[in-house]
Amino acid sequence: MLRDERLTQFALLFVALAMVATYMFPVYWMYVTALKTGTEITAWPPSFWPANPDFAAVEVWQRMRMGTYLKNSAIIAVGVTAIVVVLGTGCGYALARVRSRWMDVALFSILMMQVLPSSLMITPIFVSFSQIGLLDYPRTSVILAQAAKVLPFYVVLTRATFAQVPRELEESALVEGNSRIGAFFSINVPLARNGILVAALLIFLQSLGEYVYSRSLIQSRALQPATVGLQSFMGPNTSDWQGVMTYAAIYVTPIILFFVFLQRQIVSGLTSGALK
Amino acid sequence: MTVPLSTTDSMPTVGTIRASGPSFRDGRGLDRVLVWLTLGFLVAFSALPLVYNVVMSFQSVDLFTIASFDRPFVGLDNYKAVLSQRATGTIVRNTAVFVGLSVALQLTIGFGLALYFQQRFPGSTWLRGLFLAGWIMPGLVVGGVWSWILAGDFGVMNWALQATGITSDKIFWLSDPSIALYSVIIANVWVGVPFNMILLSVGLAAIPDDVYEAAEMDGAGRIWRFLTITLPLMRAQLGAVISLGIIFTLQQFDLFAALTQGGPSNGSNVMQYWSWELSFQHYRIGQGAAVSVLMILVVICVAAIYVRSTRHEHAA
Amino acid sequence: MRTIRVLLAGTAAIIASPAFAQEPVELDLWTIDDPGEYHYVMAEEYMAENPHVTINLRTVQFPDMVNDLARAISTGSAPDITYIDNPEIALFASRGLLLDLTPHIEASDIVNADDIFPGPLASVTYEGGIYGIPRGANTIALYYNADMFTDAGLDPDAPPRTWDELYEAATVLTNPARNIYGLAFSAVGSEEGTFQFLPWVQMAGGDYDNLTTDGAERALALWKTFIDERLASPDTLIRGQWDSTGTFNSGNAAMSISGPWEIPRMSAEADFDWRVALLPVPHEGAERASALGEGDNVILANSDQPEAAFAFLEFLYDNMDRVWNEFGYLPASAVDVTDPIFPEAYAVFEESMQYARNRGPSPDWPQISQAIQTAIQSALTGQASPAEALADAQETISDVVN
Numbered sequence: 001m002l003r004d005e006r007l008t009q010f011a012l013l014f015v016a017l018a019m020v021a022t023y024m025f026p027v028y029w030m031y032v033t034a035l036k037t038g039t040e041i042t043a044w045p046p047s048f049w050p051a052n053p054d055f056a057a058v059e060v061w062q063r064m065r066m067g068t069y070l071k072n073s074a075i076i077a078v079g080v081t082a083i084v085v086v087l088g089t090g091c092g093y094a095l096a097r098v099r100s101r102w103m104d105v106a107l108f109s110i111l112m113m114q115v116l117p118s119s120l121m122i123t124p125i126f127v128s129f130s131q132i133g134l135l136d137y138p139r140t141s142v143i144l145a146q147a148a149k150v151l152p153f154y155v156v157l158t159r160a161t162f163a164q165v166p167r168e169l170e171e172s173a174l175v176e177g178n179s180r181i182g183a184f185f186s187i188n189v190p191l192a193r194n195g196i197l198v199a200a201l202l203i204f205l206q207s208l209g210e211y212v213y214s215r216s217l218i219q220s221r222a223l224q225p226a227t228v229g230l231q232s233f234m235g236p237n238t239s240d241w242q243g244v245m246t247y248a249a250i251y252v253t254p255i256i257l258f259f260v261f262l263q264r265q266i267v268s269g270l271t272s273g274a275l276k
Numbered sequence: 277m278t279v280p281l282s283t284t285d286s287m288p289t290v291g292t293i294r295a296s297g298p299s300f301r302d303g304r305g306l307d308r309v310l311v312w313l314t315l316g317f318l319v320a321f322s323a324l325p326l327v328y329n330v331v332m333s334f335q336s337v338d339l340f341t342i343a344s345f346d347r348p349f350v351g352l353d354n355y356k357a358v359l360s361q362r363a364t365g366t367i368v369r370n371t372a373v374f375v376g377l378s379v380a381l382q383l384t385i386g387f388g389l390a391l392y393f394q395q396r397f398p399g400s401t402w403l404r405g406l407f408l409a410g411w412i413m414p415g416l417v418v419g420g421v422w423s424w425i426l427a428g429d430f431g432v433m434n435w436a437l438q439a440t441g442i443t444s445d446k447i448f449w450l451s452d453p454s455i456a457l458y459s460v461i462i463a464n465v466w467v468g469v470p471f472n473m474i475l476l477s478v479g480l481a482a483i484p485d486d487v488y489e490a491a492e493m494d495g496a497g498r499i500w501r502f503l504t505i506t507l508p509l510m511r512a513q514l515g516a517v518i519s520l521g522i523i524f525t526l527q528q529f530d531l532f533a534a535l536t537q538g539g540p541s542n543g544s545n546v547m548q549y550w551s552w553e554l555s556f557q558h559y560r561i562g563q564g565a566a567v568s569v570l571m572i573l574v575v576i577c578v579a580a581i582y583v584r585s586t587r588h589e590h591a592a
Numbered sequence: 593m594r595t596i597r598v599l600l601a602g603t604a605a606i607i608a609s610p611a612f613a614q615e616p617v618e619l620d621l622w623t624i625d626d627p628g629e630y631h632y633v634m635a636e637e638y639m640a641e642n643p644h645v646t647i648n649l650r651t652v653q654f655p656d657m658v659n660d661l662a663r664a665i666s667t668g669s670a671p672d673i674t675y676i677d678n679p680e681i682a683l684f685a686s687r688g689l690l691l692d693l694t695p696h697i698e699a700s701d702i703v704n705a706d707d708i709f710p711g712p713l714a715s716v717t718y719e720g721g722i723y724g725i726p727r728g729a730n731t732i733a734l735y736y737n738a739d740m741f742t743d744a745g746l747d748p749d750a751p752p753r754t755w756d757e758l759y760e761a762a763t764v765l766t767n768p769a770r771n772i773y774g775l776a777f778s779a780v781g782s783e784e785g786t787f788q789f790l791p792w793v794q795m796a797g798g799d800y801d802n803l804t805t806d807g808a809e810r811a812l813a814l815w816k817t818f819i820d821e822r823l824a825s826p827d828t829l830i831r832g833q834w835d836s837t838g839t840f841n842s843g844n845a846a847m848s849i850s851g852p853w854e855i856p857r858m859s860a861e862a863d864f865d866w867r868v869a870l871l872p873v874p875h876e877g878a879e880r881a882s883a884l885g886e887g888d889n890v891i892l893a894n895s896d897q898p899e900a901a902f903a904f905l906e907f908l909y910d911n912m913d914r915v916w917n918e919f920g921y922l923p924a925s926a927v928d929v930t931d932p933i934f935p936e937a938y939a940v941f942e943e944s945m946q947y948a949r950n951r952g953p954s955p956d957w958p959q960i961s962q963a964i965q966t967a968i969q970s971a972l973t974g975q976a977s978p979a980e981a982l983a984d985a986q987e988t989i990s991d992v993v994n
Binding site for chain 3: 037038039040041042043044123126127130131135215216219220221231232234235236237238239
Binding site: 008009010012013015016017019020023024025026027029030033041042043044045046083087088090091093094095096097098099103104106107108109110111112113114115116117118119120121123124125127128131144145147148149151152153155156157159160161163164180181194195198199202205206208209211227230231234241244245248251252255256259260261262 | 306307308310311313314315317318320321322323324325326328329342343389392393395396397398399400402403405406407408409410411412413414415416417418420421422424425427429430431432435466469471474475478479481482483509512513515516517519520523526527529548551552555556561564565568571572575576578579580582583586587
């Protein structure tokens, strides 16, 4: 009996590894391409490991001054996440709790606010920001614009999580004399923390990769995020794909590692949720 | 402000809260403040650009008059110009196929993976984290990588298909007009799976174990349990993920730019890419805005359906 | 020697407008370059020679330049000097957004419009005014793999000179078993596709506003033959010139049509004897034509420092002899390049430059170009015959032009 269970576990693990390997192939291809010369990229049959691996990480890091770019990316992502979590969590909660025509209208309006891609929003945003002088604070401009872009997304996700929290728990807290705000922080937020955490994480990562607003609103190289720096490899007639992939590898690797390790924390939260 | 909070029959608990005394009246104010904070922020930073686009779609806009509203109104001319183009039918059909297939596949695969990794086996927790790779890779990089994987002459996809004997001829994934759209869909599903999987995992984890245990004791089979317990309890999450998935897919842009540029001959062009092309490559800004307004109409339908669906979700 | 000329340039500027002589001057310059490339290097040198001038550079990605400039102009934050790709000059000039440099050039001892090659000069000219100075130029030619020519029994010293010869060579060189296409080029649905196709139309007697010629139809039919007979990859339809030439470098194509920007990578990565020849013409003795690329330095009409800005443009023009060796462009004017790198390739491209023709000029160039791309793609995918496709494009273009 115990042996069977072991066997099943290994079978499960094996299939899981196969699925992960398939899914991760494009990521692997990014790393391999970072090591290939331009000619090897277009060689047939494709080579799964370059003949002369040439990882120019240090060179790319220094030449591109990636430290500055990554710092700016982090500043923007943290700023956006902070605004979104502070504003959006309460909104998601209220929308999950109260049912009325007005709340339906509110939810509908919030969804509508993210309907257009950034590339179509940027012209009016640029014009209005420049008229109120906000462009003098370029990173703040990007943070505000991007926060508005992803806030609806966050609200919809946390709304779904709050909707899963059993109402009875909140009610009993209220009956025990808690205020609504007290109940919100002591019951709803802890019970919905996985959803909040995951939604915030997705927002953070998405904002780390923000490109369209940053490239238009931030003129000074010293304030631009990594995604804008990445474009330096693309010239009018040339594209340094090896450079792009090396740069991307430097940018992506720490995040993936962070995830693989942090996932333990998130998932232990996920599976040992206070509901069990 | 005294907007009455109407309650719906499906939510008897709201009535309970209302009956429970004065502190809850402040509570209703709290809800409104919370929603208005967010709405206010969005109105300030998102509504204006949205309105701006709608207005432009009725105007004759020059590349150099983008900063003023004072432009000649041309009624529906932009819409007529856009709808009378020969490519319009193809592009609208492509958009429907792109969104429909992408969302269906992302959801199926994402849900499947979420369920699979819900099982307990060694490594199940951290292996799941790897799937976020698709979410964090910059668009330019995803586009570049997929353009090599799907390249007709030297792509690794063709190599794999030939090596395993599935096909003997090379398939020109990106330049065959009848295939190109599906190639972009493949890449887009890859991008969208993590989003679906992670969010549905959160939803699954929030379902209390005892619900399943009770059902198991009643002798309910796996599929029955999935249909009668998991799906209803996941209603809120599924509604959110599907509606956001549709909106995201309607915004997918990088992959078209990197893989096919909407070609060949509009074979893989979709409305969001077309709108961008019209506005920023051909400088027919009014027409680009008109296409974006047509897209907004689609999202209005999605949003309305989503909001309706939330009325029935409080099964827990 | 160079220093002397630079000093002279500075002196000329000072003489031209003594009023601003040593007043501190700030110029905003937008460029598609990154640090270490043309504008950054030149601006640094200029500031070193002219300490009272400060040049603030901003990099804008090539595809974003027009939109970013339009936004900046609309909100009153445009630079003094900027780079503009040559087919876009008419768009800006037609709206009075660029400074007409004609009076400055007439007064200048350094810039002489007659020295600028006809193609590049046409690209900065709009309705009689000269609105920019080319910073350099590029054009396209036929790269070929001489080793493959020898292997296939072709004479590597006699590359194809006519379209028929090109077709025959491509047929002989194509070798599916070894994954070799005869020819690589780009028919992508973007400006690059137009850039590659237009010279074929022009050398057969047509132009962007005269597409329904027999020659244009023959050109498009030949392109279709290349794809249909698999003498070129079907991916030609979605691949730019750089990625197409990548397949030439890796030995998967025997010939490739592209420009001088390929040379640094090719010389590093192509392990065969590669050479360059002029674009083949429709028939022996036909008029030549080639594409004209690269961009121009222009001064915005609203600049409050036109004199100082023009002095910098003169400095740039005066260094035209350096662009090939240091930055990889062809000179846009008649200058002596001493010891050009890749001398054989340089000789071919320099000659080709004499035949390079402007795209346009038309303030509606993007729409014209779009019509041409649609014609190429619909013909090559078999949705329309070459004649029909060109007739459709002509109809659209006639509407736009009139």
